[in-house]
Amino acid sequence: MITAGERRILRKLAGESAEIGGSALMDRRRKRWRRLNDLEAAGDEPLLLIYPEGSWREIDRHLPLECTGEIARSFELSLRRDLYHHHNFGDDFVINDWFETPYFVSDTGWGVEVEKRHSEVETGSWKAVPPLKNLAEDLKKLHFRELSHDRALTSQWFETAQETFGDLLPVRQRSDFFWSAGLTREVIDLVGLEEFMLLMFDDPANLHRLMRFLTEDQRNYMRQLEKLGIVATNNAASHIGSGGPGFTSALPEFDGSGRHTFRERWGLLESQETVGVSPGMFGEFIWPYQKELAAEFGLLYYGCCEAVEGRFEYIRQAENLRAISVSPWSDVRKCAGLYGTDYVLYRKPNPGHICVEFCEDSIRATIRETLEAAAGCNLAIIAKDLHTVSGDMSRYGRWSRIVREEIAAVSR
Numbered sequence: 001m002i003t004a005g006e007r008r009i010l011r012k013l014a015g016e017s018a019e020i021g022g023s024a025l026m027d028r029r030r031k032r033w034r035r036l037n038d039l040e041a042a043g044d045e046p047l048l049l050i051y052p053e054g055s056w057r058e059i060d061r062h063l064p065l066e067c068t069g070e071i072a073r074s075f076e077l078s079l080r081r082d083l084y085h086h087h088n089f090g091d092d093f094v095i096n097d098w099f100e101t102p103y104f105v106s107d108t109g110w111g112v113e114v115e116k117r118h119s120e121v122e123t124g125s126w127k128a129v130p131p132l133k134n135l136a137e138d139l140k141k142l143h144f145r146e147l148s149h150d151r152a153l154t155s156q157w158f159e160t161a162q163e164t165f166g167d168l169l170p171v172r173q174r175s176d177f178f179w180s181a182g183l184t185r186e187v188i189d190l191v192g193l194e195e196f197m198l199l200m201f202d203d204p205a206n207l208h209r210l211m212r213f214l215t216e217d218q219r220n221y222m223r224q225l226e227k228l229g230i231v232a233t234n235n236a237a238s239h240i241g242s243g244g245p246g247f248t249s250a251l252p253e254f255d256g257s258g259r260h261t262f263r264e265r266w267g268l269l270e271s272q273e274t275v276g277v278s279p280g281m282f283g284e285f286i287w288p289y290q291k292e293l294a295a296e297f298g299l300l301y302y303g304c305c306e307a308v309e310g311r312f313e314y315i316r317q318a319e320n321l322r323a324i325s326v327s328p329w330s331d332v333r334k335c336a337g338l339y340g341t342d343y344v345l346y347r348k349p350n351p352g353h354i355c356v357e358f359c360e361d362s363i364r365a366t367i368r369e370t371l372e373a374a375a376g377c378n379l380a381i382i383a384k385d386l387h388t389v390s391g392d393m394s395r396y397g398r399w400s401r402i403v404r405e406e407i408a409a410v411s412r
Contacts, residue, residue, distance in 0.1 A: 002164050006072040013079040014099065014165035020086055021097030021169075029094045030237075034247040037299075037322065039378050042341040045411065046371070046379040048091040048403055049244050050396050054123060054387030055355070056081065062393060071160050075099075088393075090400030091383075094237040094245055098170040101157040103230040103258070105177060107145040110217070112138070114189045123387065130192040135199065135206040144217045147224045154230075172256030174232040177225060180241070180304075181293045183214050184271045184286060193273060200281055207285060215289040222262050222296060230258040234265050241268035241301035242325050243346035244380050250322075251298045267297030269315075270325070272306040279310055287314040294318040301346075303327065305385070309335050333373040344378045351385040358395055360402060367406040375410075 002010070020026060035041045052059060063080045067073040078099075085093050112131040119125050132138040154173070161171040187196050187210060199207040225231050236254040240246040246266045269290045274282060294300050295318075302308060302315045303325030315321060323344035326335045332347060339345055347370050353362045370381065381403060389395045 006067045011165045014169040018169040021095045037248040041378045043376045050089045050091045051384040055389045089396045096237045100174045103175040104150040104153040111143045128189045132190045144220045149228045180268045182270045211289045231260045240266045242304040266299045270304040272304045275306045336374040371410045
């Protein structure tokens, strides 16, 4: 239940969000992101975007969260984060002129338990304890995940938002369900990273069996979501892969309906865990399965933290490839030469220059290199993998100011 006090708080925030979301500024930004993703922004001033990710833990402590109920507090947090981002970061972030509530879905798993051992540090690392010890035998234990949709809980959240502030800010339902269909993270959960590498040499036949199983499981997972009628498009301010929002004329507009298919959505593929694998091994054990899943989406974004350019001979085979990650470990000049104006280049500078010790000289040098190398490309610059601001809430705004100064200098 939403209390009267919580209702007043949420309505005030929803009203402010609706005003900003419907503003001329947001409309201009939507058009610019759509132009970029439609490959019409070659040579335009690059768009900027900041994804605070783990650093929200620090920022949230400075937000005046007042609601105490679970649902009300979740709504409040979502609204306040968007508004804080808009007022403080200085990037090209888009606030929707609607509010989204999720579909609540669970699955049975694959029939084996993946144990994760965490460090004692709250935000520290973890290691999976792989359940498949003898792949030839243990493959028999696996079964496809079966989904269930908690319609009552989904309706409760939607109706609560609608009744609380739907007259001010329209409410729509949407979930992404999974981040990547790249498969290799799942392989590592099941057999371990070192074993994954060794299997390529020691037991390639059964590794191919595992990759086939996971490919068919992912395809089956997507078909189940479509049958449940809860697949909405992500052609709006939704975060696409490790890049920017998904605005594009090439896919159906987001209309709040769940009666869509994954071929009307953006998809992400990546294999950042296998950076130590040769292009040939990638082409033998990973890409054939990823290529099948690439065809399940309308448009494809490829890559995250890995340097994708060494695998470009394979990923370019995806006919729907539209956007590519240019990570901190990529050679931006090589990427610009390879990708040209045929794809969107989502350039991610080194997050350490922002998160650990704010290093203005390094930020400027990276941005200058990017602007010079990718001049004439469809370019966006994304600050992500940001898991701390080291207690300094001003860093993201400072980063945007510095980047815009460098862009202005090049324009002159």
